[in-house]
Amino acid sequence: MQRLITKQDLVNKLTELLKDFEVVGPKELSNKGIFYQVIEDAKELYLGQDFAIEPIKKFFLEPSSWILRHAKDDVSLESFPQSDKKRIVIGARPCEAKGLALLDKLFDSEYKDDFYINNRKRTIVVGLACAKPDMSCFCTSMQGSPAETSGMDALIFESGDGFIIELVTDKAKHILGSIGEDIKEDQKLNKDKMKALVKKVIKTPESLDKVFESDYWDEVSRPCISCGVCTFLCPTCHCFDLVDEEKKRMRCYDGCSFPDFTLEASGVNPRPTKKERYRQRVFHKFDYFKKNFGENLCVGCGRCIRHCPVKIDIADIVDKAPI
């Protein structure tokens, strides 16, 4: 269901929703870029085409969150209470939302992650279609597109001075169905045409098994500085670490790029060098996950390429893997 709305419609609706919902959306911080933040005034919202630095993932799988604590008796443990406030995320990009869909496969299937599921359940995701993919974007190679709706409840498109909103789920129709006006057939967007906006196209092999032992990984991982930019900014990376601090247990992001990743208490690390760790990253995304869940664990958002301090290009690396 698609409807035509004006900017004012959107602002009015959000202002109304702010009463009952926590609203999260992109904000522009001067000289710093775009960040998803909790919005207090609908006017703060940035609905331009620049990408947020961090993906929307951080509102579902927080960079760090308390999960357990000592109960009052100082002996037993209890879960940390979780917020049940209703939430609406607006402005997330199709790739990021697809990332959520991939995370759902992991955290809301055989294994149920209460914290993640709670965050998912209480949130409506309204996406923003991409009109200007940049040269790092390669979503179309990852079965996505600038107008993909998976993982979303609704998607809005820039259209002239206003927007077209596509309502995907009933949840969305219920809350947002009332704004704007019905769209005429000729105004409907050609989503396939939008795919062509993405210029970077790569091929991904069915399996990387054959190249596991290749020196290629050594070569491509050499520039890596082992920081956490790629994993922390990735809409699909979900490795976490558990830390006990002051009688509380916290989980926080971990990344396969860190030297301490999979370091065992004995002092042994099965992935001792950058080569093994970088290979793990590529294999997890383009081999293991695919074997388990049928899809690449990558949405082609290009963040890891865009923000890598040494310009490592994972897409290029997979593309050129010596299969």
Added chain:
Amino acid sequence: MSEWEPKIVGFLCNWCSYAGADLAGTSRLEYPPNIRIIRLPCSGRVNPLFILKCLSNGADGVLISGCHIGDCHYSEGNFYARRRFAVLKKLLEYLGIDPRRFQMSWVSASEGDKWARLVTELVEEIKQAGPNKDFVRKND
């Protein structure tokens, strides 16, 4: 809850300042009970991270006290401490931590009166600075 009382941590060197605080006791010099003393061999032992830990753990003020220059039991420890904390002090202030919250003093083993006066003034200053609520670990 009764009136707020500041919590202050003092890192004292064993040979001068700790002994000076002992002398304040032996001389029965009264001062406010807000300071908790952590005894160390030397002011040179104090790692800047201790200070951060104190502040993020809810201390309203931190004091490092050592021997006067030239008196160090280890001859040079306080020289190193002086240099280290000159930098930290300026940095903390630059980052917006009230300079009253982190202080340093030389108190010798014979300066019981200075110790008592110092703590009294320190407590007064921290009271004026108010509770350390900006930087403290949130118990959410």
Added chain:
Amino acid sequence: MKIGVFVCHCGTNIAGTVDVERVSQAASKFPKVKHSASYKYMCSNPGQNLVKDAIKKHKLDRIVIASCSPSLHEKTFRKCVEAAGINPYLIEMANIREHCSWVHKDREKATQKAIELTRLAVSKVSRNKPLEKTYTTIEKKVLIIGGGISGIQAAIDIAFANYPAVIVEREPSIGGRMARFDKTFPTLDCAACILTPKMVTVSQSEHVTMHTYSEIEEVSGFVGNFTVKIRKKARSVDINKCTGCGACYNKCPVKVPSEFDMGLGKRKAIYTPFPQAVPNVPVIDRENCLYFKTKKCGICKKICTVGAIDYDMKDEVIEEKFGAIIVATGFNQFDHSVYGEYGYGKHKDMITGLHFERMVNSSGPTGGKIIRPSDGKEVRDVVFIQCVGSRDEQKGLPYCSRLCCMYTAKHALLLREHNKDSQAYVFYIDIRAAGKNYEEFVKKVQDEYGAIYLRGRVSRIFEKGGKLIVRGADTLSGAQIEIKADLVVLATGLVAQKDAPSLAQMLHIPYDKNNLFTEAHPKLAPVETITSGIFLTGACQSPKDIPDTVATASAASVKALGLMVQDKLAREPLIASVNQDLCSGCLACLKACPFSAIEEDEIEDRKLRRKRTVAKVREAVCTGCGNCTAVCRMAAIDLEGFTNTQIMEEVETL
């Protein structure tokens, strides 16, 4: 973990202000605390027994004593728990007396604070580790650096106790400054007469080895185990062959100013510095020797009947091990050429006290005649100026050199004795004659020897009409004084040897801004240094006269002998240790250690599969100050007894 907490009433000292029972009750609820109790006097025998019994009964493994300052009773309770079978380093004390009950009046607040302090101690002790004392062996040999009266006395004392001593002296002979003196104050003993027997004793002792014309090259190791490299400079004369007959220097054709006589006399290019030199073996001054300069001459070699002359001799570096080191390097004279008012040291007839000693000495360069160096005429009016360099913060030294008052008085006396018609004028600031019979001596010089003492400074000295015009003030009469002097003698102050800092750095001992070596404690450890096993004697620590020098020499010897008689050396385990896996090898700790207690080590890094350099603590040297831990960015070095974990645990508990 079972922690026991014991709270002391200390009579009413604690209990008067702090509700001890409440502290004890509160402590019993702290995590890991299994037992708590209070008692009137915990340090008394019944109190200690209470602790011991509770340890056994409740199987306690860590103890907190909430009582007085650890400086009073930490040792007591360490012994107490050790007797009950607990490692003595598994206790902590909460100071609820000096830091609480005695300084607070409000009972409620004081009790609250006492509970908090006890909680801190409990949290710290929960992170304590059992520690063991360490032991090191001792090399039974003492190195004495410097062969002046100080070093000589120390060697005699060590040898007397049947321990070996090694003297290293850089001059060709031992004897030092004292060998240059004529008479000694206040008794007017002949310096040579009292020094020479001591020099002979040393040279004949089976326990003393002398390395003259030698210098310290490198010192490493620590108390009990110093390794020292000694450079024996090429003497060009075989010390074993030479008989000391003197034929070589009698025939040597080269004459140069004698250092021993302060340039007032001459010596040969092959020479012994003075007739009573020990060893009585000459040395060739290669800079002035014709053979070395031109490859001609060689007279000394021809004349030597025993073939002791060896032109090809080379410097030799030997390495020896020592258990203790006594530093007796003495002093230097202040260089008065900084003073413009005294003519920047350009006036010929202006000499220093040490020149005067040589001049007045009957075996000295002038045969005991006091003359003007410019024209050789005997002197009549002599002006002595005290405090040249001393007590002058502007251009000289901030300190008093202590002996100048006395030696100037002695000089004034000797002047009159040598020259009946002479007149001594002494400019002084204060007379500091604090010593046995010292004041009496000065008085005698004034009263019986007619020395005129003028209290004031000299403002200008210039030459006119062949005399030195000394202009100054007599502040007592308020008059301006102008004296036409034949000779001016400056009582120049005592300063550290020029190379004192480099020696101190080699030995890792501190020195002050005047380059004088610093004692461990100015009152209670005046001959020790903060580096254990290294002791100071004589004027290298501060200006000293002969009696003080000899006294400190004996004192330092006793300290060294105190080490010699030990079988092993016990060391407190509260020292630093390195977690070499975490260490990056940046060696910031090594550079920040005031005691050089950290050295480089090489380990095989299993992760990187290669050797790498890391830091390592020299346990016998570490004093446990912990400075290294704070400069270590990776927290790889920690201090036992005050570990990062212990301190962070305390902070967490706040």
Added chain:
Amino acid sequence: MIDQIKTKAKELLKTKKVDIVIGYKKASDRIGAIPAFIDKEGDIDKLIWDGYCVYNLSNYLKDFPGKKIGIVTKGCDAKSMTVLLQENQLKREDIFIIGIECSGIVDEKRKGGDIAYDERCKGCKPATPPIYDVLIKEEEKKQAPRLEQDPYESVRKLETKSIEEKFKFWQDEFSRCIRCYACRQICPLCYCPRCVAEQTQPAWFSKAVSVEGNFSWNVNRAMHLAGRCIDCGECERACPVGIPLRDINKKIEKDVKELFSYEAGVDTEQKPLFSSFDKNDPEDFIK
């Protein structure tokens, strides 16, 4: 000039003087550069030199233990090698420094407009590396405009703000920190085998992405670089969320210069800032 680099690299590899040459090559986007690790003569033609060669390559020296390395080095990068040498992390004989008298690199983060020199290049003088084995001069390009004014202008501006304003400013900045540790990883001087941020016994500060955790991490990072940071600016460039880390580094740089006349990276024999002292260090802040 790139020919000179290539010639030198070729010679070094051919004569087995080095096992590997670290330089720059084109990134996949054909605009930017990416570190290049050349160990075969055949690959030498991949080497490039232009204003996009921003990385401080000395960060990679630790990756090749036991090997002889030739490294293309800008002035700022060479200073960090001075510190690494000073701190015993390198052996001078193991590296061959191909010094570049660089005229400035571009500001990659700058959005839109012309390509401009990076801010950090404006304070760089001289651009000649303090240590090198061979020096290659850049002639073709125009020099980055030298910052004639105070290099600490922005630091001073912040200094004059009130304590509350300062706190607010840094709280805002640090609140974006996601603890990805890119600042640490890109820093050539952060070489600790295990950073205190990762230690758990004791846990030095909170690993949580929180006010005090982020604050503590950033203070810690700054203190550990005091007297060591040579202002290569890589941390600020690497920070994905745009925290002005150089303003912290510069503050300490300024303070230690003023307080102790200490400057980092000028002398390999110099004692580290905190492993040395002067008897007359200021102590007016001590009671």
Added chain:
Amino acid sequence: MKYAYFPGCSLHSTAKEYDLSTKEVARALGIELIEIPDWICCGATPAHITMHLLSLALPVKNLLKAKEMDSFEVVTCCAACFSRLKIANHFMQNDNKHRKNVEEIVGEPYKGEVKVRHFLDVLINVFGLKNLTERVTNKLSGLKVACYYGCLLTRPPEITQLDDLEEPHLMDDLMKVLDAEPVKWPYKTECCGASFSLTKTDIVLKLSGDILQMAHDEGAQAIVVACPLCQSNLDLRQAAIKKKYKKDFNIPILYFTQLVGLSLGIEPKKLGLDKHIVNPLPLLKERKVLVDK
């Protein structure tokens, strides 16, 4: 070389010849001296014995005027002016309390940034003795002079930073370049008694007399000075000394600038050599060092 020139009151009155000769020499050597417009008292004796702050504020005011000229170096010839200006700079650089007070008085910030030089310093250390040697056309061979520096030129040394405190030698060096013969004598910095000039003339006669005697004894034919107070004392008092001590020295007291001027071939009159009490012209004629025009 371009400097702001601070003559001070003496050079505009009793020491006119010093002013004249300085300007002549400067002109001849191409050193541009621009007099500070509207200069005021340097803060010497009358001010500094009455009020310390005034003695700082006055010179600072002058230095600020120099700063307005965009000239960051001030040259003066008078030793007293030199001393006051230097002392003011010293305080403004090192003493926050005084700086604040003075800044309030003069109404402008000043941190001692204007450099102060004595003309002697400029001649020797900036123009350079080597360059000067090349310019000397009329050697003063055979003229024996005693260089007298007085008290203010070198003291206190940490402030003036000009010459050796006890054994100054700048003027001696300069005289050697002119081929004059500086005598060795011990009274280079002896007190001439100038402070008592008006109050206790007796002392002045004794002290100045001693200086003249010493110069005479050491064989000096003239005394060279760099301070107008020294000059006037030694020159003016010779008559009174003659009367009191029955000693007729008749030693001309000359400024170093005058002798430099002579050696550069400048006419005696232009150098003010006709303005002295003890007439130097007979001596200069006898020594054949006057330029014949």
